[in-house]
Amino acid sequence: MRDGKVVKGVQFRNHEVVGDILALAERYRNEGADELVFYDITASPEGRSVDRSWINRVAEVLDIPFCVAGGIRSLQDAEEMLNFGADKISINSPALARPELISELARRFGSQCVVVGIDSRDEDGVYRVYQNTGDPDKTSRAGRETVAWVKEAEQRGAGEFVLNCMNQDGVRQGYDLQQLALVRENCTVPLIASGGAGAPEHFSDVFEQAHVDGALAASVFHKQIIEIGALKKYLQEHHIEVRLS
Amino acid sequence: MSAASTTVAIIDSGGANIASLQFALQRLGARPLLTSDHDIIRQADRVILPGVGAARAAMTRLHEKGLDALVPTLTQPLLGICLGMQLLFDGSDEDDTDCLGLIEGRARLFEAAPDRPVPHMGWNRVEKTRNARLLDGIPDGAYFYFVHSYAVDPVATTTGSTDYGRVFTSVVRKGNFMGTQFHPERSGENGARLLQNFLHLVD
Numbered sequence: 001m002r003d004g005k006v007v008k009g010v011q012f013r014n015h016e017v018v019g020d021i022l023a024l025a026e027r028y029r030n031e032g033a034d035e036l037v038f039y040d041i042t043a044s045p046e047g048r049s050v051d052r053s054w055i056n057r058v059a060e061v062l063d064i065p066f067c068v069a070g071g072i073r074s075l076q077d078a079e080e081m082l083n084f085g086a087d088k089i090s091i092n093s094p095a096l097a098r099p100e101l102i103s104e105l106a107r108r109f110g111s112q113c114v115v116v117g118i119d120s121r122d123e124d125g126v127y128r129v130y131q132n133t134g135d136p137d138k139t140s141r142a143g144r145e146t147v148a149w150v151k152e153a154e155q156r157g158a159g160e161f162v163l164n165c166m167n168q169d170g171v172r173q174g175y176d177l178q179q180l181a182l183v184r185e186n187c188t189v190p191l192i193a194s195g196g197a198g199a200p201e202h203f204s205d206v207f208e209q210a211h212v213d214g215a216l217a218a219s220v221f222h223k224q225i226i227e228i229g230a231l232k233k234y235l236q237e238h239h240i241e242v243r244l245s
Numbered sequence: 246m247s248a249a250s251t252t253v254a255i256i257d258s259g260g261a262n263i264a265s266l267q268f269a270l271q272r273l274g275a276r277p278l279l280t281s282d283h284d285i286i287r288q289a290d291r292v293i294l295p296g297v298g299a300a301r302a303a304m305t306r307l308h309e310k311g312l313d314a315l316v317p318t319l320t321q322p323l324l325g326i327c328l329g330m331q332l333l334f335d336g337s338d339e340d341d342t343d344c345l346g347l348i349e350g351r352a353r354l355f356e357a358a359p360d361r362p363v364p365h366m367g368w369n370r371v372e373k374t375r376n377a378r379l380l381d382g383i384p385d386g387a388y389f390y391f392v393h394s395y396a397v398d399p400v401a402t403t404t405g406s407t408d409y410g411r412v413f414t415s416v417v418r419k420g421n422f423m424g425t426q427f428h429p430e431r432s433g434e435n436g437a438r439l440l441q442n443f444l445h446l447v448d
Binding site for chain 1: 298
């Protein structure tokens with residue numbers, strides 16, 4: 001999201017407006033999404049927080065869990081979002097800048113609502129964490145290796161990880177199964193795969209081969225290349241347990 | 246009584262995030278009111294005991310406002326949600342807490358396993374164990390949304406159960422006191438139907 005509109009980039013560049021938040025939220029809920037994540041990708045790089053009134057409007061129409069990511073630097077930021085009705089908050093760059101934030105959030109609100117988002121890139125066989133990925137001009141290495149960061153964040157109280165594999169993001173060639181499987185082996189809390197979904201088989205592959213707990217996608221849903229209800233039926237036919245209402 | 250006129254007192258035990266619950270009740274046409282006022286709670290058509298956080302802290306807050314004495318005297322349908330359901334039972338292993346004692350049973354911690362992280366968080370199935378008005382119109386094995394680390398073993402009054410490494414009480418009813426371990430306000434159509442059933446209970 002940027003300025004209250006939903007955007008989705010290709011490898012985090014060149015965002016295009018794809019729809020109004022509430023209409024999209026309801027559409028995904030009706031198609032059978034299990035959870036929604038709202039990212040304000042402009043928040044961290046520009047050193048500001050989101051205008052949060054929209055969270056309350058989302059909570060008003062939505063009856064499935066949703067997570068808000070972007071610009072959470074303090075307990076007050078998180079508390080405001082949770083009070084507006086968000087079920088979880090997701091932190092990324094601010095956690096890299098000050099890892100204690102994860103511990104503070106977990107102590108105050110419980111690990112169950114503290115998601116740590118990680119943008120990770122394969123560089124000659126080493127997975128490295130990137131920060132401020134919402135703005136191509138400010139995106140930089142965080143100086144951490146991905147697996148080590150996952151372990152530290154979990155120890156600090158992260159209740160869930162969303163691992164966005166940047167090499168795959170927006171190109172629809174499939175999830176980074178190798179990287180996700182490696183991270184899966186190195187954490188015990190739920191792991192959500194992100195980046196690369198382009199076809200139904202990419203989803204079955206990531207559940208079967210990387211054993212992730214959830215699969216996140218944006219562009220294939222925004223652009224209506226894949227319909228969530230049809231995807232879940234496909235997964236059920238492949239003996240992957242899904243919630244069909 | 247039509248749902249449009251149904252007043253729902255949501256007991257304010259402090260700390261709980263109840264925006265989603267208030268919106269869910271409003272979508273069903275009810276009038277939710279967050280309160281710790283004894284008279285308002287006593288006069289409401291329905292009462293909901295929500296709860297997030299830890300059992301002892303929640304019981305302490307109820308006690309500070311005299312609500313631990315009030316709740317057992319209520320006669321209208323009362324629904325405990327998540328920790329609010331656990332508070333209806335005898336006690337919880339969480340900080341070795343004495344709860345309201347309205348239903349026999351005790352909450353105890355899940356044991357984490359490599360494929361079963363704790364807290365238990367996400368969608369899971371509810372199997373009907375007895376005929377239950379709360380679950381009218383909801384298919385057996387329907388999915389609901391859970392977030393919890395402690396759970397109560399099935400008891401005589403359990404009406405729905407769920408399996409997460411061990412089978413536990415996910416829906417319970419004893420007289421006018423009922424509860425769900427999951428969050429109906431976050432459980433899509435099935436959750437909305439359960440709340441609607443609660444608003445329309447006639448017995």
